[in-house]
Amino acid sequence: MKKKILIIHTGGTISMVENKSTGEVTTATKHPLSELTYYFNPYADVEEMIEFSLPSPHIEPKHMLQLATRIKKELPSYEGIVVTHGTDTLEETAYFLDLIIKTDKPIILTGAMRSSNEIGSDALYNLISSIRVASDDNATKKGVLVVMNDEVHTARNVTKTSTSNIATFQSPQFGPLGIVTKDSIIFHHTITSRYCYNVDAIDKRVFLLKAYAGMDSGLLEAVLKAQPDGLVIEGLGQGNLPKELVPSLKRIINSQLPIVLVSRCFQGIVQPTYGYEGGGRNLKELGIIFSNGLTGPKARIKLQIALAQTKDLTMLKEIFEQEN
Numbered sequence: 155m156k157k158k159i160l161i162i163h164t165g166g167t168i169s170m171v172e173n174k175s176t177g178e179v180t181t182a183t184k185h186p187l188s189e190l191t192y193y194f195n196p197y198a199d200v201e202e203m204i205e206f207s208l209p210s211p212h213i214e215p216k217h218m219l220q221l222a223t224r225i226k227k228e229l230p231s232y233e234g235i236v237v238t239h240g241t242d243t244l245e246e247t248a249y250f251l252d253l254i255i256k257t258d259k260p261i262i263l264t265g266a267m268r269s270s271n272e273i274g275s276d277a278l279y280n281l282i283s284s285i286r287v288a289s290d291d292n293a294t295k296k297g298v299l300v301v302m303n304d305e306v307h308t309a310r311n312v313t314k315t316s317t318s319n320i321a322t323f324q325s326p327q328f329g330p331l332g333i334v335t336k337d338s339i340i341f342h343h344t345i346t347s348r349y350c351y352n353v354d355a356i357d358k359r360v361f362l363l364k365a366y367a368g369m370d371s372g373l374l375e376a377v378l379k380a381q382p383d384g385l386v387i388e389g390l391g392q393g394n395l396p397k398e399l400v401p402s403l404k405r406i407i408n409s410q411l412p413i414v415l416v417s418r419c420f421q422g423i424v425q426p427t428y429g430y431e432g433g434g435r436n437l438k439e440l441g442i443i444f445s446n447g448l449t450g451p452k453a454r455i456k457l458q459i460a461l462a463q464t465k466d467l468t469m470l471k472e473i474f475e476q477e478n
C-alpha cells in the first residue's frame with residue numbers, strides 16, 4: 155500500500171521561477187511545484203501545504219520553531235514529511251528540526267539550486283527523490299534527513315559547499331548516509347545515537363565568530379559589551395585561538411557567558427591538544443566548551459536549544475558532549 159506523505163513548502167529557489175527576460179529568480183504567484191500529483195502518484199499518496207514563502211536567508215529560529223510545531227501536529231496523520239526549503243540555511247533548519255522532533259518517521263528536507271523553469275532544474279527531481287526516500291521503510295529511525303542530487307545526508311553532518319553547483323550538499327565528516335538510484339534507496343551508513351530536546355520558545359541570542367590569523371580582541375570586547383546569551387567561535391585547526399584573545403575570553407567566561415568552540419576547518423573535530431597560550435588545552439582549562447564536529451552555524455543552533463534547557467555551564471558541556 156502507498157504511504158501517506160505530506161509536503162510542506164517554506165520557499166527558496168525550489169519554490170521560485172526565473173523571469174526569462176531579466177534572469178531574476180523570484181517567488182511566483184502560484185507555487186511551481188504544487189498540484190503535481192501525477193509525478194508523485196507512483197510513489198506515495200501526497201498532500202501538500204504552504205507554511206511560508208520565504209527565501210531562506212529570511213528564515214529565523216522562530217520560523218524553524220513554527221515549522222517544528224506544524225510537523226509535530228501533522229505527523230500523526232502521515233507516514234513521512236517532506237519540507238521544501240531554500241538551500242542557503244537549509245542545513246540549519248534541518249538540524250534544528252532534528253534536535254527537537256522526536257519521531258521514528260522520516261522527515262526529509264530538500265531544495266533546489268535551479269528554479270523550476272530553468273534549464274537543468276533540480277527542483278522537481280529533488281522533490282520526487284525526497285518523496286521516494288520519505289516512503290522508504292529503511293528511512294525510518296534516522297532523524298531528519300536532507301535529500302539532494304541523488305544523495306541522502308544526515309541533518310547533523312550535511313552542509314552547503316558550493317554557491318551554485320547542484321552537487322552542493324555534502325557531508326564532509328562521514329559522507330552521505332545513502333544514495334537514491336533509479337530503482338531504490340540504498341543506505342550504507344546508520345545513525346548510532348540521537349538526542350532530542352523540548353523547546354517551547356527560542357529567544358536566546360547566540361553570536362558566531364570566525365577566528366583568523368592576527369585576530370585581536372576587538373570583536374570579543376564588542377561581544378562582552380553586547381552581552382548575548384552565548385557565543386560560538388570557529389577556531390583554528392584542532393581548536394586553537396590567537397593568544398591575544400585569551401584575556402577577553404577569560405572575561406567572557408567570568409561573566410557566565412558560555413563559549414562553544416568548533417573548528418573553521420570543514421572536516422575533523424576540535425580537541426584539546428596544544429598547551430600553548432590560546433591552544434586547545436589552554437582553552438579547555440579556561441572553561442570553553444568543545445563541540446564534536448559541528449559547523450559553526452549548527453553549533454550556534456545547538457547552543458540556542460541547549461540554552462532553552464539550562465544556563466548551567468556543566469550541563470551545557472554535557473549537552474555538547476552528546477553525539478548529535
Ligand code: ASP
Binds near residue numbers: 165168
Ligand atoms: N537564496 C536561495 C534560498 O536559500 C537559494 C536556494 O534556495 O537555493 O532561499
